[in-house]
Amino acid sequence: MRASIEVETLLKIILALVVVWLALQIVEATLGILGFLLGPLSNVFGLVIIIVIILWWFDYI
Known part of the structure; x- marks a missing residue:
């Protein structure tokens, strides 16, 4: 059974x-x-995107 969140x-x-x-x-x-102050946040958003995809792949969300 896939995760409870829809695609x-x-x-x-x-x-x-x-x-x-x-x-x-x-x-x-x-x-x-x-941009210098907000620069590190852009890397965090990239990491969050990757984490969301991995969690969905392994049926955690």
């Missing part, structure tokens, strides 16, 4: 995380100082 919901979550990740990259590129 469409998971895809929406991943899409939202990717949008936030891209927004942080744009902010980093356009505003040097603010």
